[in-house]
Amino acid sequence: MIDDFPLILTAKHISEIMMVSKRTAYLLMESPGFPLIKVGRNKRVIGEEFVKWLEQQKNTNK
Numbered sequence: 001m002i003d004d005f006p007l008i009l010t011a012k013h014i015s016e017i018m019m020v021s022k023r024t025a026y027l028l029m030e031s032p033g034f035p036l037i038k039v040g041r042n043k044r045v046i047g048e049e050f051v052k053w054l055e056q057q058k059n060t061n062k
Helices: 011-018 022-029 047-060
Strands: 037-039 042-046
C-alpha cells in the first residue's frame, strides 16, 4: 500500500494511509518522535521513516 504513495508524504497522504482526518494527521505529525521534516511552513515525512515510526508505535502499544 505505501508503495502507491510518493517518496515524501504530506498530511493528506498520512490521512489516507491511516484513514483519519487531515487534522488528525497534522496532530500525529506533531507527536514526539514523529519523523517530521519542516520545509518552511510545510510539513513532510519520508515514506520509509513513516513506516518505521508506525512499526515502533505498534510495538509500543503491545
